[in-house]
Amino acid sequence: MDVEILLRVDGKEHRLTVDTRTTLLDALRERLGNTSPKKGCDHGQCGACTVLMNGQRVTSCLVLAVAGEGAEIVTAEGLAEGDELHPVQRAFIAHDAFQCGYCTPGQVVSAVAMMREAQAGWPSVVTEDLDADVVVLDDREIAERMSGNLCRCAAYANIVPAIAEVARP
Amino acid sequence: MKPFRYERADDVASAVATVTDDPRAAFLAGGTNLVDLMKMEVATPGVLVDVRHLVSHDIEDLPDGGLRIGAGVSNSMVAADRRIRRLYPMLSQAILAGASYQLRNLATAGGNFLQRTRCVYYRDIATPCNKREPGSGCSARGGHERDLAILGASEACAATHPSDMAVAMAAVDAVVHTQGPAGERTIPVNELLRLPGDEPWRDNVLERGELITAVDLPPLAVAANSRYRKVRDRASYAFALVSVAAAVEVADGLVRDVRLALGGVAHKPWRAFTAEQALLGAPATEENFHAAAEAELAGARPLPGNAFKVPLAANTIVSMLRALTEEAR
Ligand SMILES: Cc1cc2nc3c(=O)[nH]c(=O)nc-3n(C[C@H](O)[C@H](O)[C@H](O)COP(=O)(O)OP(=O)(O)OC[C@H]3O[C@@H](n4cnc5c(N)ncnc54)[C@H](O)[C@@H]3O)c2cc1C
Ligand code: FES
Ligand code: FES
Numbered sequence: 209m210d211v212e213i214l215l216r217v218d219g220k221e222h223r224l225t226v227d228t229r230t231t232l233l234d235a236l237r238e239r240l241g242n243t244s245p246k247k248g249c250d251h252g253q254c255g256a257c258t259v260l261m262n263g264q265r266v267t268s269c270l271v272l273a274v275a276g277e278g279a280e281i282v283t284a285e286g287l288a289e290g291d292e293l294h295p296v297q298r299a300f301i302a303h304d305a306f307q308c309g310y311c312t313p314g315q316v317v318s319a320v321a322m323m324r325e326a327q328a329g330w331p332s333v334v335t336e337d338l339d340a341d342v343v344v345l346d347d348r349e350i351a352e353r354m355s356g357n358l359c360r361c362a363a364y365a366n367i368v369p370a371i372a373e374v375a376r377p
Numbered sequence: 378m379k380p381f382r383y384e385r386a387d388d389v390a391s392a393v394a395t396v397t398d399d400p401r402a403a404f405l406a407g408g409t410n411l412v413d414l415m416k417m418e419v420a421t422p423g424v425l426v427d428v429r430h431l432v433s434h435d436i437e438d439l440p441d442g443g444l445r446i447g448a449g450v451s452n453s454m455v456a457a458d459r460r461i462r463r464l465y466p467m468l469s470q471a472i473l474a475g476a477s478y479q480l481r482n483l484a485t486a487g488g489n490f491l492q493r494t495r496c497v498y499y500r501d502i503a504t505p506c507n508k509r510e511p512g513s514g515c516s517a518r519g520g521h522e523r524d525l526a527i528l529g530a531s532e533a534c535a536a537t538h539p540s541d542m543a544v545a546m547a548a549v550d551a552v553v554h555t556q557g558p559a560g561e562r563t564i565p566v567n568e569l570l571r572l573p574g575d576e577p578w579r580d581n582v583l584e585r586g587e588l589i590t591a592v593d594l595p596p597l598a599v600a601a602n603s604r605y606r607k608v609r610d611r612a613s614y615a616f617a618l619v620s621v622a623a624a625v626e627v628a629d630g631l632v633r634d635v636r637l638a639l640g641g642v643a644h645k646p647w648r649a650f651t652a653e654q655a656l657l658g659a660p661a662t663e664e665n666f667h668a669a670a671e672a673e674l675a676g677a678r679p680l681p682g683n684a685f686k687v688p689l690a691a692n693t694i695v696s697m698l699r700a701l702t703e704e705a706r
Binding site: 209211227228229231250251252255258261264265266267270271272274275318321322325328329330331332333338339351352353355356357358 | 378380381382383405407408409412413416425427429453456457459462463466469470473474476477478479480482483612613614
């Protein structure tokens with residue numbers, strides 16, 4: 209069943225007609241040609257499709273495009289300022305934090321949101337003092353908070369240091 | 378996915394009316410469970426009524442000292458709420474132990490209770506499953522039994538309820554508010570989700586079209602000294618094999634109050650009333666913790682593939698009571 213929707217992606221507005229079955233991930237990739245969010249599992253199990261939706265990281269494969277109508281979407285592509293890469297993107301390159309690179313855009317978007325969540329004082333399941341005001345992003349916290357992004361190449365040993373460099377300058 | 382119509386209702390009453398009147402219609406909240414099941418054609422609704430904007434996104438203080446969580450509050454916001462972290466830490470921890478940040482940002486308090494089982498046969502339309510297709514049989518017994526129930530299962534179904542949040546909600550005696558075709562009502566979480574019996578397709582007691590609007594946490598002093606522990610096949614981003622929500626208050630060496638609920642062991646969050654009764658007023662000793670855990674699990678009927686869950690659940694109960702009472706000392 210076709211519906212007309214408005215998507216705001218990386219600061220640009222797009223009007224398009226989609227079948228109600230279209231996920232946000234498919235709308236971004238197939239309709240808008242933004243292939244930075246990747247389709248790993250299509251079931252919420254890998255995080256390759258992670259984008260920001262109204263500032264929060266979400267798995268775009270489980271969001272119906274029609275339900276995301278009007279929301280502010282940011283993809284890995286939209287994190288850079290023109291040719292100037294986001295600090296997290298630069299850190300991934302500096303630390304060689306990928307092999308095939310398929311999970312990387314999802315990892316990068318997720319890491320950016322993760323640091324904002326920590327700044328807002330959100331705890332994780334490994335946070336010792338749930339009542340603490342300040343979250344210290346040690347390696348254990350980073351690993352737990354990034355566990356929604358799988359890396360089939362197991363580049364974790366470089367992903368965590370890349371994120372740590374930005375999280376604990 | 379089967380084709381469907383998507384609707385955003387203007388108010389709760391019309392959302393309820395649409396789903397009540399059309400057997401093919403379903404509510405959509407975060408979609409993290411329903412959209413997943415629709416992709417596999419395990420769920421095939423013809424109409425989706427998006428309710429996320431209709432139900433409250435706030436957590437309010439109640440006059441009695443409890444809290445009211447709107448059904449539309451994301452799992453992330455419940456876990457991060459300062460009051461919940463301080464007054465009901467096991468609820469924050471339970472939510473944080475489930476899924477991932479990406480999923481918890483989408484998932485809602487209402488949808489979390491109503492997520493369907495992760496039994497691999499339920500999720501595979503090529504295999505018989507009494508829950509998905511009444512009367513077709515159960516493929517799980519004698520198959521992949523690792524995730525199945527050890528308590529309260531029936532011949533027809535041994536699936537488990539996958540929610541972590543609901544386990545902590547059961548431990549604190551949370552109460553769900555609903556609005557349905559017959560009006561508004563409240564349902565204790567411990568009665569919302571049901572055992573399979575011979576109707577395993579019914580996960581809960583809600584009527585068709587009945588919408589969860591909020592969930593209340595009653596004031597509960599013992600909950601301030603509480604924790605959630607989840608045992609699973611990998612350290613994060615995996616469903617529970619066994620989980621325990623525990624709260625305990627000790628005075629003069631005696632158990633003054635206690636709440637225990639188990640996840641991963643039954644078709645619903647398993648409130649350990651037997652163990653609680655055994656512990657109330659008793660000396661807070663390792664021996665009594667063991668006896669209480671064993672009394673609770675005396676009724677366990679494990680299968681060959683999940684018998685490990687019986688000692689695992691007992692040991693997890695004991696180690697949590699030990700940790701919580703040592704901290705209180
Ligand atoms: C990869 C993965 C891993 C996960 N791991 C965990 C885990 O470890 N622990 C855990 O607890 N959960 C886990 N989850 C499940 C997740 O927590 C649930 O999918 C989520 O809580 C469902 O909420 P939702 O708002 O997205 O519901 P939806 O998917 O929108 O809806 C779920 C069901 O509830 C109904 N519904 C929704 N809202 C209402 C309402 N207000 N009133 C009446 N009916 C309603 C819908 O019709 C549907 O039947 C995982 C999910 C995925 C995909
Ligand atoms: S593609 Fe969305 S989580 Fe894997
Ligand atoms: S770099 Fe290959 S999947 Fe992560």
